[in-house]
Amino acid sequence: RSGAGQLPPSPPGLPLLGNLLQLSSLPHRSLHSLSKRYGPIFLLHLGAAPTAVLSSAELAEQVMKTLDPDFASRPPLSIADRLLYNSSGIAFSAYSEPWRQRKKTCVLHLLSSKRVQSFRWLREEEVKHLISEIRSSSPAPVNLSEKIVCLTSDVICRAAMGRKFDEESMFRKTMKEVMTLLGMFSVADFVPWLWWVDKLSGLDGRVRRAAEVLDEELSRVLQERMGRRRSEERMGRRRSEGGRRGEENEESADFIDVLLSLKEREEDVGSSFTLGMGSVKDIFLGGADTSFTVLIWAMAELIWHPSLMKDVQDEIRSIVGSKEIITEEDINKLTLLKVVIKETLRLHIPGPLLVPRVASQSTQIHGYNIPKGTRVIINAWAIAKDPKHWDRPEEFWPQRFTNSNIDFRGQSFELIPFGAGRRLCPGISFGVALMECALANLLYHFNWEVPEEMREEILDMTESPGITVQKKSPLILIAKPYDSSLGPII
Numbered sequence: 366r367s368g369a370g371q372l373p374p375s376p377p378g379l380p381l382l383g384n385l386l387q388l389s390s391l392p393h394r395s396l397h398s399l400s401k402r403y404g405p406i407f408l409l410h411l412g413a414a415p416t417a418v419l420s421s422a423e424l425a426e427q428v429m430k431t432l433d434p435d436f437a438s439r440p441p442l443s444i445a446d447r448l449l450y451n452s453s454g455i456a457f458s459a460y461s462e463p464w465r466q467r468k469k470t471c472v473l474h475l476l477s478s479k480r481v482q483s484f485r486w487l488r489e490e491e492v493k494h495l496i497s498e499i500r501s502s503s504p505a506p507v508n509l510s511e512k513i514v515c516l517t518s519d520v521i522c523r524a525a526m527g528r529k530f531d532e533e534s535m536f537r538k539t540m541k542e543v544m545t546l547l548g549m550f551s552v553a554d555f556v557p558w559l560w561w562v563d564k565l566s567g568l569d570g571r572v573r574r575a576a577e578v579l580d581e582e583l584s585r586v587l588q589e590r591m592g593r594r595r596s597e598e599r600m601g602r603r604r605s606e607g608g609r610r611g612e613e614n615e616e617s618a619d620f621i622d623v624l625l626s627l628k629e630r631e632e633d634v635g636s637s638f639t640l641g642m643g644s645v646k647d648i649f650l651g652g653a654d655t656s657f658t659v660l661i662w663a664m665a666e667l668i669w670h671p672s673l674m675k676d677v678q679d680e681i682r683s684i685v686g687s688k689e690i691i692t693e694e695d696i697n698k699l700t701l702l703k704v705v706i707k708e709t710l711r712l713h714i715p716g717p718l719l720v721p722r723v724a725s726q727s728t729q730i731h732g733y734n735i736p737k738g739t740r741v742i743i744n745a746w747a748i749a750k751d752p753k754h755w756d757r758p759e760e761f762w763p764q765r766f767t768n769s770n771i772d773f774r775g776q777s778f779e780l781i782p783f784g785a786g787r788r789l790c791p792g793i794s795f796g797v798a799l800m801e802c803a804l805a806n807l808l809y810h811f812n813w814e815v816p817e818e819m820r821e822e823i824l825d826m827t828e829s830p831g832i833t834v835q836k837k838s839p840l841i842l843i844a845k846p847y848d849s850s851l852g853p854i855i
């Protein structure tokens with residue numbers, strides 16, 4: 366511990382803008398470089414917002430475990446506020462009693478292990494559809510990035526709202542726009558007197574339009590569903606299906622059904638139903654892009670490491686034998702596949718800086734004063750590459766986990782792709798089940814090759830900026846179908 370009673374060290378900045386211009390379009394990388402110079406905790410002035418940046422597992426543990434209640438709130442972020450019902454969902458909402466209620470509902474009723482299990486048929490159906498689409502386009506190269514984005518959005522939309530949306534639909538385009546907008550800075554959040562810049566740049570208008578489309582679609586689905594439930598109620602159908610009034614048939618209930626059912630049973634979600642819908646919005650926005658990003662990075666790393674890819678395929682094919690779809694019972698036996706996903710979550714954390722927090726009271730970290738209102742960024746990406754905890758940290762080497770009990774569910778602070786503490790991601794089981802099912806089946810059903818003429822572009826591992834850090838160039842590959850009884854079909 367050092368520097369008792371002082372503020373953390375701080376790189377020099379410009380008047381008014383502070384250190385804003387020191388952040389590149391890939392801030393996790395700029396902040397990692399700064400941590401090498403200023404240490405595991407340093408203070409930035411992002412315009413008017415003092416922001417402490419933490420880059421070690423020990424300090425992450427202090428903030429997300431020991432001092433978690435003091436750092437469990439979120440700073441106000443005006444883009445998220447306007448897109449997500451004034452942040453009355455979960456991810457961007459301040460730490461408060463209504464937030465606790467919503468998170469509880471989400472953890473217990475929407476994303477519980479039981480509920481995730483109940484979506485198994487849905488995951489398997491959508492993965493089967495993906496495999497047959499890829500098979501039908503073979504031997505032409507397939508844009509795997511496009512296919513996987515459809516898979517993850519379709520699974521999330523069906524789980525949340527009971528339907529999927531065409532790729533070209535306004536709703537899907539808006540989902541994409543919302544993710545872009547959430548990854549952008551509103552100048553007004555950092556330099557309040559420059560509020561007009563967001564208007565002139567067109568940011569305000571984009572946020573307003575995206576919020577309108579999301580809200581319209583959600584309320585349309587909601588109205589439809591309420592109408593359907595009323596008429597089912599009149600015919601007495603739901604009562605006999607579900608037993609107790611409002612209980613849902615496990616196989617068919619999506620998140621909207623579950624929330625409506627809770628409302629009917631007076632176990633409301635937060636202080637009003639709209640708040641429950643805020644959670645639904647967060648869930649389909651938080652769930653699709655993250656799982657997609659991990660799947661693409663995992664496939665890209667395996668393309669870079671062909672002998673590892675072959676080992677994973679051998680494991681799957683020898684354990685599974687001959688099957689149309691690999692099921693979750695099979696996946697539990699696939700130890701190499703599981704560590705490939707874990708290593709991808711280490712080297713390519715989809716949200717490398719997690720979601721920012723804010724100090725709700727003045728406190729001390731590492732002996733430094735952290736005044737109330739200081740924003741806190743945890744650089745999970747830098748932590749996952751810290752040579753103090755990781756051998757060959759830059760290398761994609763899944764076997765590092767074979768005899769290790771490091772886990773990614775918020776208990777091992779050297780690996781926190783889902784965060785930890787009160788703000789831990791509630792979608793871990795949902796996301797992992799989807800990623801495992803998709804990756805296992807992609808590797809089982811096809812042998813993958815890079816089209817020679819696109820080799821350089823496809824193997825380029827450059828990141829693109831945004832709220833999730835994705836592979837910049839799309840993953841376009843040749844998929845050669847594999848038949849378990851015959852081997853590869855040339």
Ligand code: HEM
Nearest residue numbers: 455456651652655656719720782783784785788790792796
């Ligand atoms: C690979 C997949 C995923 C990753 C890497 C991921 C990562 C994260 C991270 C880093 C946070 C913030 C944690 C913090 O502040 O400490 C978070 C929060 C959240 N995630 Fe995920 N997530 C994933 C999948 C999902 C899925 C599938 C869902 C829903 C179906 C989901 C829903 C949420 C929600 C609602 C929050 C807000 C929690 C809160 O603020 O209390 N996530 N996630």
